Amino acid sequence: MTNQNTKLKGNYLIISKLQVKIKLDPKIKKIQRVAFKPTYGGYRLIVQYKTNKEISYLPDNGKYIGIDPGVDNAFTCAGNTGACPLLINGRSLKSVNQYYNKERSRLKSLQAKYHQLESTVQTKQGAKPVYQETKAMQRLTAWRNAKIRQFAHKASKRIVNYALSCEANTIIIGNNKSWKRSSDMGKRSNQNFIGILHKTMIDLIQYKANLQGITVITTNESYTSQTSALDHEKPCWENGNRSRQKQDKTLINRRIHRGLFKTNDGRLINADVNGALQIIKKAFPKFSFDKGIAGVVLRPIKWTPLI
Known part of the structure; x- marks a missing residue:
């Protein structure tokens, strides 16, 4: 998606072309990228945003x-x-993997x-x-x-x-x-x-x-x-x-x-x-x-x- 068909209004992401309105986390203030990823019969929305937080690493304390x-x-x-x-x-x-492998083999x-x-x-x-x-x-x-x-x-x-x-x-x-x-x-x-x-x-x-x-x-x-x-x-x-x-x-x-x-x-x-x-x-x-x-x-x- 481009900046022309996506807008951030309040806590909502508005995609005008698709007439979609999605509520986002309040900490998201500046969006860098919006994309839809096809996945198993559906789509996943990917929102990439930038924060102003700078990471300051803790000193090596021997622990x-x-x-x-x-x-x-x-x-x-x-x-x-x-x-x-x-x-x-x-x-x-x-257990999840065992069930997945067994069921996939059955199919x-x-x-x-x-x-x-x-x-x-x-x-x-x-x-x-x-x-x-x-x-x-x-x-x-x-x-x-x-x-x-x-x-x-x-x-x-x-x-x-x-x-x-x-x-x-x-x-x-x-x-x-x-x-x-x-x-x-x-x-x-x-x-x-x-x-x-x-x-x-x-x-x-x-x-x-x-x-x-x-x-x-x-x-x-x-x-x-x-x-x-x-x-x-x-x-x-x-x-x-x-x-x-x-x-x-x-x-x-x-x-x-x-x-x-x-x-x-x-x-x-x-x-x-x-x-x-x-x-x-x-x-x-x-x-x-x-x-x-x-x-x-x-x-x-x-x-x-x-x-």
């Missing part, structure tokens, strides 16, 4: 929050602030049954059928995307509030550029992991944290789950299992139970919390636990976004 993305625990937050670690429960989003099987084939494409495995995107599929995808957006906004807000309550001025998030493409956790686990849009959620965390003056750093998370934070091990290749195997050293099986990590001296820690702490060490090698870590041995706080 850090590390975030380890996952599936069952969508995000695990831990740091050296003395606060209890926070787990963002991802099971609700996992595709109906298309195959009634010969609704649109075309075929040649792949390395042979001819692959391509089916038309039906209205039922479009509604299903729109429902799933709405659930993901809702989860992402609620989870990102909770994480930023957690960092503010801990007075941590820096957040470090583990991220690998090719983790989705190269993941090999079995068919079902791969479906769940790839179905969760971690990149979208990380962008939202960064956006909301920056508005509060919190610095967000993304770093490679390799070897963070194989090395021990409480034993002050560096999360690097030399301490990983593959390196130990090449050096003919004994492999250390530290994941003694699902979600439980065992240190060299026998202490038990939540495996995702250990990963989050090692992610901090990736960005800040001299990172220490001067103020301790509450809830390492005990159960961390688990928070479930309602979607």
Whole structure:
């Protein structure tokens, strides 16, 4: 849309050409762009506006929050602030993805049954059928995307509030550029992991944290789950299992139970919390636990976004 057919009058956006009047947030004073995006049988209105707020980043105060993305625990937050670690429960989003995959497979099987084939494409495995995107599929995808957006906004807000309550001025998030493409956790686990849009959620965390003056750093998370934070091990290749195997050293099986990590001296820690702490060490090698870590041995706080 252009400035000639869109006007901002009070709290309302008026599109004269379409005879549409839409109420906007009162804080929107200057509109830069208005656009309609086709999406699953409908349109989404996109309003881009400019604010006069200048972001002033908080100084580094030595308090850090590390975030380890996952599936069952969508995000695990831990740091050296003395606060209890926070787990963002991802099971609700996992259930949404499982239902989506199951229902989409059912709809595709109906298309195959009634010969609704649109075309075929040649792949390395042979001819692959391509089916038309039906209205039922479009509604299903729109429902799933709405659930993901809702989860992402609620989870990102909770994480930023957690960092503010801990007075941590820096957040470090583990991220690998090719983790989705190269993941090999079995068919079902791969479906769940790839179905969760971690990149979208990380962008939202960064956006909301920056508005509060919190610095967000993304770093490679390799070897963070194989090395021990409480034993002050560096999360690097030399301490990983593959390196130990090449050096003919004994492999250390530290994941003694699902979600439980065992240190060299026998202490038990939540495996995702250990990963989050090692992610901090990736960005800040001299990172220490001067103020301790509450809830390492005990159960961390688990928070479930309602979607």
